[in-house]
Amino acid sequence: MVRRFLTLSPVISRLNLNPGIFLAASPSLRLQRQNLKPKISIISPSSASTFQRTRAYTTRTRVSSSLPRSESWKLDDDGLVVLGIETSCDDTAAAVVRGNGEILSQVISSQAELLAQYGGVAPKQAEEAHSRVIDKVVQDALDRANLTEKDLAAVAVTIGPGLGLCLRVGVQKARRVAGAFNLPIVGVHHMEAHALVARLVEHELSFPFMALLISGGHNIIVLAHELGQYTQLGTTVDDAIGEAFDKTAKWLGLDLRRSGGPAVEELALEGDSKSVMFNVPMKNHKDCNFSYAGLKTQVRLAIEAREIDAKCPVSSATKEDRRNRADIAASFQRVAVLHLEEKCERAIDWALKLEPCIKHMVVSGGVASNQYVRSRLNNIVENKNLKLVCPPPSLCTDNGVMVAWTGLEHFRVGRFDPPPPAIEPDDYVYDLRPRWPLGEEYAQGRSEARSLRTARVHPSLTSIIRAADSLHQQTQTSQ
Numbered sequence: 001m002v003r004r005f006l007t008l009s010p011v012i013s014r015l016n017l018n019p020g021i022f023l024a025a026s027p028s029l030r031l032q033r034q035n036l037k038p039k040i041s042i043i044s045p046s047s048a049s050t051f052q053r054t055r056a057y058t059t060r061t062r063v064s065s066s067l068p069r070s071e072s073w074k075l076d077d078d079g080l081v082v083l084g085i086e087t088s089c090d091d092t093a094a095a096v097v098r099g100n101g102e103i104l105s106q107v108i109s110s111q112a113e114l115l116a117q118y119g120g121v122a123p124k125q126a127e128e129a130h131s132r133v134i135d136k137v138v139q140d141a142l143d144r145a146n147l148t149e150k151d152l153a154a155v156a157v158t159i160g161p162g163l164g165l166c167l168r169v170g171v172q173k174a175r176r177v178a179g180a181f182n183l184p185i186v187g188v189h190h191m192e193a194h195a196l197v198a199r200l201v202e203h204e205l206s207f208p209f210m211a212l213l214i215s216g217g218h219n220i221i222v223l224a225h226e227l228g229q230y231t232q233l234g235t236t237v238d239d240a241i242g243e244a245f246d247k248t249a250k251w252l253g254l255d256l257r258r259s260g261g262p263a264v265e266e267l268a269l270e271g272d273s274k275s276v277m278f279n280v281p282m283k284n285h286k287d288c289n290f291s292y293a294g295l296k297t298q299v300r301l302a303i304e305a306r307e308i309d310a311k312c313p314v315s316s317a318t319k320e321d322r323r324n325r326a327d328i329a330a331s332f333q334r335v336a337v338l339h340l341e342e343k344c345e346r347a348i349d350w351a352l353k354l355e356p357c358i359k360h361m362v363v364s365g366g367v368a369s370n371q372y373v374r375s376r377l378n379n380i381v382e383n384k385n386l387k388l389v390c391p392p393p394s395l396c397t398d399n400g401v402m403v404a405w406t407g408l409e410h411f412r413v414g415r416f417d418p419p420p421p422a423i424e425p426d427d428y429v430y431d432l433r434p435r436w437p438l439g440e441e442y443a444q445g446r447s448e449a450r451s452l453r454t455a456r457v458h459p460s461l462t463s464i465i466r467a468a469d470s471l472h473q474q475t476q477t478s479q
């Protein structure tokens with residue numbers, strides 16, 4: 001059955017977030033998909049406001065907001081091609097992905113030299129680096145896919161969470177491309193993209209499933225009920241595991257040009273993981289939250305106690321010094337991952353009570369490319385009779401594929417914005433969401449430590465989508 005689907009006007013678009021405003025949407029914003037014909041070119045600019053853009057859809061492409069989410073991706077939509085742009089942190093990435101999951105191109109420009117120079121991400125320098133390469137990265141992605149903008153169905157771009165200055169570069173570029181070629185635009189949640197890219201890799205992965213998302217800035221464990229619907233079972237009360245890997249690498253004098261995590265992982269192979277007895281964080285907290293600030297301090301003290309000089313690169317260290325550093329790296333990694341293991345075990349028990357039919361646990365985000373992390377978590381997940389789904393390392397760290405794919409998933413169910421104007425007004429205010437929770441917190445999982453933290457800036461992705469879906473239902477029933 002071909003159904004109508006809802007698109008959002010510029011006023012209520014996902015990029016112009018305000019859940020309250022969603023409720024004011026007019027039924028005139030609906031598209032009659034029945035009227036669409038395959039491969040029809042763009043309609044006249046005068047009717048662009050109702051967004052009857054048809055070129056993207058072929059008769060083989062069914063789009064519906066009421067399809068069961070887990071089924072929707074299986075639709076035959078080879079004709080749907082989306083460009084994804086990611087600039088939320090220190091990687092400038094773009095990719096072109098087809099609706100059937102085929103990756104047509106993937107381009108990443110990383111800021112390795114800057115990372116090494118500043119010992120971490122410096123927002124202003126990162127923004128400048130994104131601005132220098134963004135046009136080339138996007139062009140390369142299109143060229144390698146052997147396509148032009150005219151072949152695209154939509155542009156997807158990360159709008160949060162991340163560094164505001166950096167997000168802005170990607171959103172500006174996405175809007176320029178979309179505006180120039182009259183393409184719809186999908187605003188993507190970076191952490192949802194880390195989770196959903198697993199569905200591109202593992203075709204059996206249907207909702208509901210669990211996801212542990214571990215990166216430089218985030219450490220969350222969620223229950224994914226369906227597309228855009230997440231319950232957050234746990235998060236970090238301070239730092240994320242990736243930040244702890246990065247600082248450990250810096251204090252151990254490792255080469256940061258590939259980011260700290262891989263350097264620690266490599267050195268840890270030489271060390272004795274039981275030689276330094278670090279305490280596992282939050283042992284007495286019967287929740288699924290994480291903390292890595294205390295472990296970072298333990299690592300720093302151990303480094304000071306052994307008089308390791310970070311200014312002396314590990315490559316020039318004496319044999320004994322190198323062994324000391326390797327022991328710390330291995331011991332840190334063991335305890336950091338033990339903390340993940342303990343919390344994951346509990347989270348799986350909680351999740352199975354909420355959604356007993358869960359079969360998979362996704363582990364994604366930069367830290368999930370670590371082989372030790374993967375193998376330890378695999379044991380936990382298998383013991384609970386679930387299957388671990390870890391995207392390949394190149395799709396765990398930040399990339400454009402995950403953004404394009406997540407854009408595709410939302411686009412298919414009608415969640416996108418109409419094309420921006422070809423020439424954006426100078427005073428246009430971009431809707432960027434540096435602090436943007438993915439899901440609603442599970443009440444039982446709330447941490448007292450966390451309640452002291454500053455308030456959220458944005459309503460969660462889940463609450464926004466719920467508001468939009470309930471509007472959709474209201475307008476359906478009132479007709």
Ligand code: KG4
Nearest residue numbers: 215216217242260261262366367370397398
């Ligand atoms: O997801 P991601 O690429 O960017 C963010 O969204 O933050 O994650 C980057 C983080 C960095 O902290 C990096 O050190 C860590 O992932 N990472 C690793 C490994 N590869 C990347 N941590 C441990 N082991 C690795 N092999």
Ligand code: ZN
Nearest residue numbers: 215365366398
């Ligand atoms: Zn990331």
